[in-house]
Amino acid sequence: MAASSLATLRSKIEADLRGRVASPFAYRDRNAFELVSTGIPEMDALVGGLPRGAMTEICGAPSSGRTSLLLSALASRTAEGEVCALVDARDSFDPLTANAAGIVLEKLLWVRCQNIDQALRAMDLLIQAGGFGMVAVDLSDVPTKTARQVPLNAWFRFRRAIEDTPTILLLLEQEPHAKTCASLVLRLEAGEAKWAETSPRVAPALVRFFSELPGYPFANLLRGFAVRGDVLRSRIQMPQPRVINIRDGTQPRVAVPQNVEHGIFESQTIWRSR
């Protein structure tokens, strides 16, 4: 009797939610994400990729390589033909370096905001619109004190809105704010800057002499810097290899990232990367 009433109740709930929720009683693993490349193999090896339908936070101090990682991810998505959006909270995006990083600018909707309030509203509108491969929100120039004032329920709402969509929500900040709403939190730190070896400081007299000539042959040259990425939090379950050799039934060696402590990559200036 009890079982039949339970079944009736279940079928009634399913009927009521038809068209809105596909299967309300089916178990859904919320930590199983489709992962896409960050555009940097070292970071892919560290985290497996960026999760779709989830929030990812990249944080770090200025000059830590956050924006380089963001633009690599955007370049990777736009190269696949996906339409992406960048909400720029303090209007600091540089289209020239973005183009050099490989971003297809025609596929990137750039929203130039003036404050965090505009940025959050713009993010909300873009998530509601749907269809974007990635919605990136650059809050890294927003004072930490201001960013911390965003209520946690707002982040929960964003996480809920992005769930079950193919969109990657990427946040760039000085420190993580979304707490448990983020499925992946990365912190980046910059290593030593790399300069061309012919330093003008070793020969100031020569610099003075040659500075009169056009071209400055002894000028130093910035070549980039090393970036170290650490995972602060990750809910991503690393994918298991599903390929099996037909002959012996064993699994072949597939390059699945596991047990990598941190990812180190080199960020190169555009005159060097060319």
Place this chain on the structure above:
Amino acid sequence: MGFACVYIPDFLVQAVVRGQRALGDGALALLGGAPPLWSVAAANPAAFAAGIQLGMTKAQVTQFSNVQICMRSEAQEKSAHAALLDAAWSVSPRVEDIALDTLVLDLEGLSGLFGSDENIAQELARRIAAIGLAARVAVAANIEVAIHAARGFPGITIIPAGEERRRLGALPVGVLTTEAETLEILERWGVETLQALAALPVLQLSERLGQEGVRLSELARGVRQRSLVLAQASLSFAEEMELDDAVEELEPLSFLLGRLLDQLCARLEARALALRALRIQFELQPSFEKDFQTLQEDLRTKPEVKHFEKLLTLPVPMRNAKTLLKLLRLQLQGDPPPAPIQKIYMTADAAAPRVAQNGLFVPSGPDPEKLEVTIARLAKLVGEGNLGCAELLDSHRPESFRMKRFAVANEQSKQSSNKELKTKERSEPRASVTVLRVVRPAQAVRVEMRDGQPVKVYLRGMRGEVIAASGPWRSTGDWWQEDAWHQDEWDLEIEFAASSVVAAQHAAPVLPQQKHDQSQPNRQSGTGPQRGLYRIYYDTLRQEWFLRGVYD
């Protein structure tokens, strides 16, 4: 079978009701003529039943409490006729425009699409009903027979070949289009029906009425033949609405705009077209102050009517009235009309509808209609110029780009650009690029130089030691113009002392707009000096140093 005729009974009334659906129920009389001599120009059967007669004055009509009074609207008649034509073109490409309320369609070859003549007539009536008009449809092998049958019989009438004379015989001679004098003569002869007219000998009829008599006899017998005079389809669509009372607020205005857009979209749908651009012209009420001007010359001159225009250009053709209304509302909220509106004139540029089929292996993007609404909302939030996609300009000037309207590329260009990108990616593996975060507008900094190199940088009260420098990288251009530039750029690695940062109460020495944040213990500044890579430049024309951005 050959031809179908569409006739709209009480066209003047139906045209007004089409624009104002609330008038549809009950008796309605339309007034026409020059003020103040208004008289009844048309009325619906309910009004005639109530006692209304054509030519009654307004004062007489107002005596009937159960009859609604409305002004005749030529604009709405024109719109209704255009809509009727569109509905007819949606069934047959060969249409003759006979009168405001009468059209004839050539049905040759349509049986493959719609089936029997009855099916065609029903489909035609259904499509005309969709644009808000109730039509009579008659199908016959002869154009004139179809016209008279449509005018004489209600609903759908099918007249098989050979039965024209018999079927038309019951109709009164009033359905014939001829002069009133001729009809009077026929009435005096006692000829009341087409059957009676057809029975008269043609020779004697021609002796008394001339060639007109022969024509009328042929029409009555259903034997008069002529060919169709085709109407040319136009790609411009217009809807117009004149308001009795001027509208001031956005809410009621949206309601009216929604109705006009519904009509426009129904017409576009009938022609299998979509809307590419929408131009709306509002006729504004003359200014209030004019009423108080008592000078003689002002009284003589008519107050000037002002107009307010809005143009909605769409990146992809669409015909969803709800989406269009949302876009219009957003535009009007940002820039509302300066005075109450008394007339709305809406024109649409039509285009072929977009292809909705996506490629199997192409990633799906945002829905163009939804995206357009989102972009309009974002534009309202951040401003029109702060949204779009960046387009690089062919110039060495720093920050040489412009904002372009964002639109999802069409399928073909999407595929071709994908192909190009993939080939490019295969040939040139990219490394991670050091990105410059730009400071807009560039912030003034103080720089100490030694041996031609910057050694110290003062930024918002912080002092930084230059660890390494690269430059100067000179760029100059447009010297022949007023906005010439001449800059020496430097890439610097700067170390800001922790004490300096704390003294300046800065969490991060990067951006000028950044507010002070004392509560955040900076990971680097809290423990030691803070390093960063910056790009600064010396503006030779302004003789000043500026911070362009930070490498990140």
